[in-house]
Amino acid sequence: MSRLQRLSLNQITTEKWSLSEAAEGCARADVPYIAIWRHKLADIGLQKAKTVIKDTGLKVSSLCRGGMFPAADALERQRRLDDNRRAIEEAAELGTDTLVLVCGGLYDKNIDVARQWVEEGIAQILPYAKEHHVRLGIEPLHPMYAAERSVIVSLKHANEIAEKYQPHEVGVVIDVFHVWWDPDLDAQIKRAKGRIYGFHVSDWLVPLPDILLGRGMMGDGIIDIRKIRIAVEQTGYGGPIEVEIFNQKIWDQPGDVTLAMMKERYMETC
Amino acid sequence: MSRLQRLSLNQITTEKWSLSEAAEGCARADVPYIAIWRHKLADIGLQKAKTVIKDTGLKVSSLCRGGMFPAADALERQRRLDDNRRAIEEAAELGTDTLVLVCGGLYDKNIDVARQWVEEGIAQILPYAKEHHVRLGIEPLHPMYAAERSVIVSLKHANEIAEKYQPHEVGVVIDVFHVWWDPDLDAQIKRAKGRIYGFHVSDWLVPLPDILLGRGMMGDGIIDIRKIRIAVEQTGYGGPIEVEIFNQKIWDQPGDVTLAMMKERYMETC
Numbered sequence: 001m002s003r004l005q006r007l008s009l010n011q012i013t014t015e016k017w018s019l020s021e022a023a024e025g026c027a028r029a030d031v032p033y034i035a036i037w038r039h040k041l042a043d044i045g046l047q048k049a050k051t052v053i054k055d056t057g058l059k060v061s062s063l064c065r066g067g068m069f070p071a072a073d074a075l076e077r078q079r080r081l082d083d084n085r086r087a088i089e090e091a092a093e094l095g096t097d098t099l100v101l102v103c104g105g106l107y108d109k110n111i112d113v114a115r116q117w118v119e120e121g122i123a124q125i126l127p128y129a130k131e132h133h134v135r136l137g138i139e140p141l142h143p144m145y146a147a148e149r150s151v152i153v154s155l156k157h158a159n160e161i162a163e164k165y166q167p168h169e170v171g172v173v174i175d176v177f178h179v180w181w182d183p184d185l186d187a188q189i190k191r192a193k194g195r196i197y198g199f200h201v202s203d204w205l206v207p208l209p210d211i212l213l214g215r216g217m218m219g220d221g222i223i224d225i226r227k228i229r230i231a232v233e234q235t236g237y238g239g240p241i242e243v244e245i246f247n248q249k250i251w252d253q254p255g256d257v258t259l260a261m262m263k264e265r266y267m268e269t270c
Numbered sequence: 271m272s273r274l275q276r277l278s279l280n281q282i283t284t285e286k287w288s289l290s291e292a293a294e295g296c297a298r299a300d301v302p303y304i305a306i307w308r309h310k311l312a313d314i315g316l317q318k319a320k321t322v323i324k325d326t327g328l329k330v331s332s333l334c335r336g337g338m339f340p341a342a343d344a345l346e347r348q349r350r351l352d353d354n355r356r357a358i359e360e361a362a363e364l365g366t367d368t369l370v371l372v373c374g375g376l377y378d379k380n381i382d383v384a385r386q387w388v389e390e391g392i393a394q395i396l397p398y399a400k401e402h403h404v405r406l407g408i409e410p411l412h413p414m415y416a417a418e419r420s421v422i423v424s425l426k427h428a429n430e431i432a433e434k435y436q437p438h439e440v441g442v443v444i445d446v447f448h449v450w451w452d453p454d455l456d457a458q459i460k461r462a463k464g465r466i467y468g469f470h471v472s473d474w475l476v477p478l479p480d481i482l483l484g485r486g487m488m489g490d491g492i493i494d495i496r497k498i499r500i501a502v503e504q505t506g507y508g509g510p511i512e513v514e515i516f517n518q519k520i521w522d523q524p525g526d527v528t529l530a531m532m533k534e535r536y537m538e539t540c
Contacts, residue, residue, distance in 0.1 A: 109494040115453070144414040146451035147476045147492050157453045181416035183385070183427045206417045211478055222417050224379040 007266055008033030008061040010200065010244035011040055014255040019044050020052045021255065027056040029259040033240045035062045036094060038087060046093055053094060060096035061240035062137065062173070062198050063087060067101035069121030070114040070151065077117065080104075084125045092132040098197045099129065100173050101138050105148040114151045119161060126169060137197035138162055139173035142181075144211060155179050155188035162195050171195030174232060175244065177202045177215055180223045186231055193235035201225055201270050202245045213248045217261060219269040229270050241270060277536055278303030278331040280470065280514035281310055284525040289314050290322045291525065297326040299529040303510045305332045306364060308357060316363055323364060330366035331510035332407065332443070332468050333357060337371035339391030340384040340421065347387065350374075354395045362402040368467045369399065370443050371408050375418040384421045389431055396439060407467035408432055409443040412451075414481060425449050425458035432465050441465030444502060445514065447472045447485055450493045456501055463505035471495055471540050472515045483518045488535040495540050511540060 009031050011022045019040045026034050034053075041049050041063075053060060066087040071077045084099075091099045103118040122136060129136055138158040141150035152158055158172045172192050177200070179185055189196075203221030208214045218225055229241070243262045250258055279301050281292040289310045296304050304323075311319050311333075323330060336357040341347045354369075361369045373388040392406060399406055408428040411420035422428055428442045442462050447470070449455055459466075473491030478484045488495055499511070513532045520528055 106492055109492050111451070111494070142414065143412065143451040144478070144481075147474060147478075151451075153451050154453060181381070181413040181421075181423050183424060204417060208414070208417075208481055211414075211481060222376055222379050224381070 003267065004030070004263065005032055006239070006241050007031050007263065008035050008240040008242040009259065009262070010035040010064065010242040011037055012064070013243055013245045013250065013262065014258055015251040017255045019049055023052045023056045023058055025255045025259055026058055028256065029263065031259060031263065032059060033061040033242070034058045035064055035242045035244070036060055037064045038090065041090060046090060050093060059240075060094045061242055062096055062098040062100050063091040063094060064100045065102045066099045066125070066136070067118075067121075067150070068104040070104045070107055070117040072107045077121070081121060081124055084121070085128050088125065088129050088132050088134045091134045097133060097135050098137050098173075099134050100198065101136055102141065103138065103150045103152045105146065105151060111146070111151055118152060122161065122170060126165065130169060135168060135197055136170045137173040138170065139175060139198075140178055142178040154182060154184070155192065156184055159188055159191050159195075162192075167194045171197040173198035173200065174228075175200035175202075176223050176225050176228050177204060180204060180228065185228070189228075189231045189235060196232060196235060196237040198239065198242060199229065199232050199237060200242045200244045201229070201266070202243065210248070213246050215246045217245060217247075217250065218243070218265040225270050241266070273537065274300070274533065275302055276509070276511050277301050277533065278305055278510040278512040279529065279532070280305040280334065280512040281307055282334070283513050283515045283520065283532065284528055285521040287525045289319055293322045293326045293328055295525045295529055296328055298526065299533065301529060301533065303329050303331040303512070305334055305512045305514070306330055307334045308360065311360060316360060320363060329510075330364045331512055332366055332368040332370050333361040333364060334370045335372045336369045336395070336406070337391075337420070338374040340374045340377055340387040342377045347391070351391060351394055354391070355398050358395065358399050358402050358404045361404045367403060367405050368407050368443075369404050370468065371406055372411065373408065373420045373422045375416065375421060381416070381421055388422060392431065392440060396435065400439060405438060405467055406440045407443040408440065409445060409468075410448055412448040424452060424454070425462065426454055429458055429461050429465075432462075437464045441467040443468035443470065444498075445470035445472070446493050446495050446498050447474060450474060450498065455498070459498075459501045459505060466502060466505060466507040468509065468512060469499065469502050469507060470512045470514045471499070471536070472513065480518070483516050485516045487515060487517075487520065487531060488513070489539040499540050511536070
């Protein structure tokens with residue numbers, strides 16, 4: 001694939017667009033992939049989403065997101081497992097083989113138990129995922145999200161969990177924003193060979209404007225994105241590269257402007 | 271030592287107080303240790319600081335901070351090494367054997383080179399530290415500070431660097447705020463046995479109100495401080511426990527109120 005043929009719009013980057021608008025925007029900009037968020041999917045419904053994807057000729061790089069396993073009581077954990085099963089069905093219906101897992105945060109001070117719920121959750125939804133030919137991609141988040149979003153905060157830990165399963169069953173999703181700081185990054189990328197299900201790009205702005213909505217457009221920050229991209233490719237990964245940017249300023253600009261900038265920066269910096 | 275006999279006010283916790291005011295506040299509150307910041311030391315001068323420490327009968331748990339090694343040009347790196355040598359002299363003069371190193375951030379996108387400057391910086395100042403009977407304590411910071419404050423962001427990495435030297439020469443300083451998220455924490459605390467030069471407490475608030483000034487008073491957040499404290503003590507560490515809180519609201523309240531609260535929370539949660 002030529003480089004632009006690997007580009008994917010993770011639709012959170014154009015947060016104000018509906019799924020239909022995002023898909024049409026990608027088609028206009030010749031961006032061949034889209035990563036779909038479930039709240040956007042819910043807004044228009046699965047059938048309309050399938051029609052939009054088919055009509056625009058886009059490929060779906062991943063569905064965001066399953067996970068969020070830890071919860072204080074058994075009923076709520078069960079509800080979340082059921083929700084993950086719906087996510088697996090949706091991924092299969094939308095024609096992507098990858099469900100991204102944002103594994104979930106703490107519900108009390110016991111991070112070890114939260115991590116156990118994550119491992120058990122993955123074990124429990126995996127059979128359903130396999131039936132639907134959907135792979136579970138664990139995305140380690142930055143440690144600053146450990147309390148509220150993901151107790152899985154290093155690629156090493158994600159690899160350790162994934163390695164309990166076959167390479168086509170459970171793998172990892174590598175997002176430069178979440179992992180660039182890790183002194184163990186090169187070794188853990190090598191270790192993930194054959195299980196890298198996705199690669200996400202954005203940038204780390206200095207100073208960071210906001211914990212949640214402060215990610216930057218590639219090239220505006222201090223991450224050596226190309227170096228990480230090359231390391232990922234040296235494992236054999238040649239799949240889509242998703243641009244996933246949580247940033248209020250970028251959200252506030254017209255989506256077409258964002259897509260044009262993202263294509264340019266992708267070529268320059270990734 | 272009884273538990274309160276190990277308590278130390280890291281003076282950044284009472285940021286509005288001068289060093290004299292902080293020392294007098296500790297004496298009033300029967301807090302036996304103080305950790306001194308160099309900008310506060312500079313405000314009153316070394317001789318006056320020594321007098322204040324002597325008059326109040328406090329012990330100095332550490333001097334904050336040396337480090338900040340990476341810089342773009344050789345002249346600036348040399349200037350920083352010289353500044354570290356001044357910090358070593360000050361630590362010795364103040365009667366503490368521990369200089370805390372906040373190792374420094376990036377000056378471009380090359381985190382590997384920045385890490386090399388850190389290692390070289392430590393190697394270069396160590397002989398001077400040994401002459402002055404001062405130990406260098408590497409404090410790994412939270413990964414969200416990797417760009418601007420410390421490219422050393424895991425206890426594993428700090429241990430690896432420290433282990434190149436004798437246990438009484440270079441060690442680590444463990445701050446629960448910076449390391450609580452680490453799945454490798456227990457193993458790395460065990461590994462640091464014999465080289466733990468300091469233990470810092472505060473808490474991780476949910477949501478985090480601010481990247482720099484959002485640390486919480488112990489008990490207000492989600493860190494299982496006691497569990498980490500026990501793991502640290504199981505290595506044999508029985509030294510001071512510093513309360514180090516960067517928080518605007520806490521800074522805005524009277525120092526005596528902060529000290530009273532910190533003593534209470536220390537007993538309850540640490």
